[in-house]
Amino acid sequence: MNDFKQNIYIENNDDELLKKEYFSLFEVNENKFENVNVIVSVGRITAKPVFALVCDPVYNAAAMDGIQVKAEKTYSASMLNPVELVENIDFNYINTGGAITKDYDSVIMIEDVINAGNDKIKITSPSYPWQYVRTVGESIVTGEMIIPSKHKIRPLDIGALIGGGIQTLEVYKKPVVGIIPTGSELIDDPKNLKEGRLMETNSKVLSALLTEIGALPIRYKICEDRLEKLQEVIEDTVKKCDIVIINAGSSAGSKDYTSKVINNLGNVFAHGVAVKPGKPTILAQIDKKPVIGLPGYPVSAYLMYEIFVKPLVYKYIGLSEEQDTAIEATISKRVVSSFKHKEILRVVLGYVNDKYIATPLDRGAAAVMSLVRADGIVEIPRNVEGLEAGEKVNVKLIKPLDIIKETLVSTGSHDLIMDILADKINLSSGHVGSMGGITALKRKECHIAPIHLLDMETGIYNISYVEKYFKGQKMALIKGVNRIQGFIVQKGNPKNIKIFEDLQRKDIVYANRQKGAGTRILLDYNLNKYNINSEAIIGYEKDFSTHMAVAINVKSNNADTGLGIYSAAKAMDLDFIPVANEEYDFLIPYEYLEDDRVKAFLEILCSNEFKEQVENMGGYSCEKTGEIIII
Secondary structure, eight states: OOOTTOOOOOTTOOHHHHHHHHHTTOOOOTTOEEEEEGGGOTTOBBSSOEEOSSOBSSSOEESSSEEEEOGGGGTTOOSSSOEEEEBTTTEEEEOTTOBOOTTOOEEEEGGGOEEEETTEEEESSOOOTTTTEEOTTSSBOTTOEEEOTTOBOOHHHHHHHHHTTOOEEEEEOOOEEEEEEBOTTEESOGGGOOTTOEEOOHHHHHHHHHHHTTOEEEEOOOBOSOHHHHHHHHHHHHHHOSEEEEESOOSSSTTOOHHHHHHHHSEEEEEOOSEESOTTOEEEEETTEEEEEEOSSHHHHHHHIIIIIHHHHHHHHTOOOOOOOEEEEEEOSOEEOOTTSEEEEEEEEEEETTEEEEEEOOOOTTOHHHHHHOSEEEEEOTTOOEEOTTOEEEEEESSOHHHHHTOEEEEEOOOTHHHHHHTTSOEEEEEOOHHHHHHHHHTTOOSBEEEOOBOTTTOOBSHHHHHHHSTTSOEEEEEEEEEEEEEEEOTTOTTOOOSGGGGGSTTOBBOEEOTTOHHHHHHHHHHHHTTOOGGGSBTTTOEESSHHHHHHHHHTTSOSEEEEEHHHHHHTTOEEEEEEEEEEEEEEEGGGGGSHHHHHHHHHHTOHHHHHHHHHHSSEEOTTTTOEEEO
């Protein structure tokens, strides 16, 4: 790794060591500065300290509307012994900001002045020297440093700079960052979406991220997977930009040309980093400029941007790498990792029983919604095999802590109505199935657990499970919605799926829900009822965590059917074979009914607006929504 000429691909390059050695290759040239007008300098980084050219104020100025006086003439004033003053002899009227004349040294507010007629006034309390007077240089003194070097200029700094007589100042130039998206399968126009074509999103996200931190991004057109074309584009981009990002093509596929092209034009410093996701990252140099190849998966691209690109840009604009705000939290479920790499885990956070709870999100490198939903990041070091449920972890925050503290944490069964609720209140939903919700509630890792658990003996939903798992604890079951469960099937039901026995057919692939999900329990209840062996069902062992995941896999022909709710089938324009009506409710400890977050939840749940939205989705009824059963 110390030999820059070496082209290596070692998956366990340590990211921190790699970053330090790679960054040392690039020194910011001292001529990378420019002068800008103060008025448009917000967000720029100062190249040197800025000193005041003038005082603020440059004269002794009245701080109030009133009269200017000589303080010593007022010392004897009192309620019992008012002092009378004559205009133009003992005082003059003055407005805020007016210049104090040389004969006066104090201001009395107009509210404390009594009009005595004939150009005379009375005062009933003494004044003192320089009362309500902004003296010369009170705010800024000539030669005083207003802001230091390497300071990010804020809106509030603008007033001080202008007050100190500064019109222009020297700042670091914005580094020009060229972004080259690659991939023959990528398109920009959704009208052209079809099989074999994907929307290109990474370059737009990277452009926004770079703009946010003070760089000047230039996004190039999507480059097809042709070596000659890619080399031409990279060569041109390097000439025009300070930093070059090549997105995708960094792995080891037959059309991943990035590493080869860079070696033709310059040198690859390292290819591969021991971080998951993000392993195939490329760090290189062409014409003494940094060239970074980011992986194509959205999560990988973002995380590697955070590790390598962002701190490099900070180096170019004169800032030190930001220290992340971090908190200690309890991880809510077991996470298995590998010794081979550091893993970056996205989590949602909640504040439950005076402690922060971190719930892992989808770990896939393409799971872009895991970034949208994430409240923070947990790093699992290379020398750790994973995390155990209940273990303390350090979480780097992505969202503000005050918002996280206001969030109602829901862990349990998935339903589309949770999205409606989350649009109206701060709600974090972890989709781990009904039994997963009960477990989280028992461990005091959530406020509320959505459940729909069928008692296989009585056919009654939810109550028996609460009685079984929360013996001796007072609980509240908030009635949610009645909904229809059934077989989600392709349009026209081409496989003619009607009953549970059809799932045994060899031409049927089933999309199953995860263990502990109420829908999975409903399936197993019926398999037992009709004496069907689960081993006879193709796809039974493959888990999906939401109704929408089941629906999209039916829509995409990955499966022929799966149990789910009617609203998911409707959302995907699929057909639906009703199987059962069930009760989707919300379980909470009784004492949480006094929690402000739960009160806000109940208010929304009971509102006519919410009920109308839910019933308009189809497959729901809200006769008992919001009713509370104490167990």
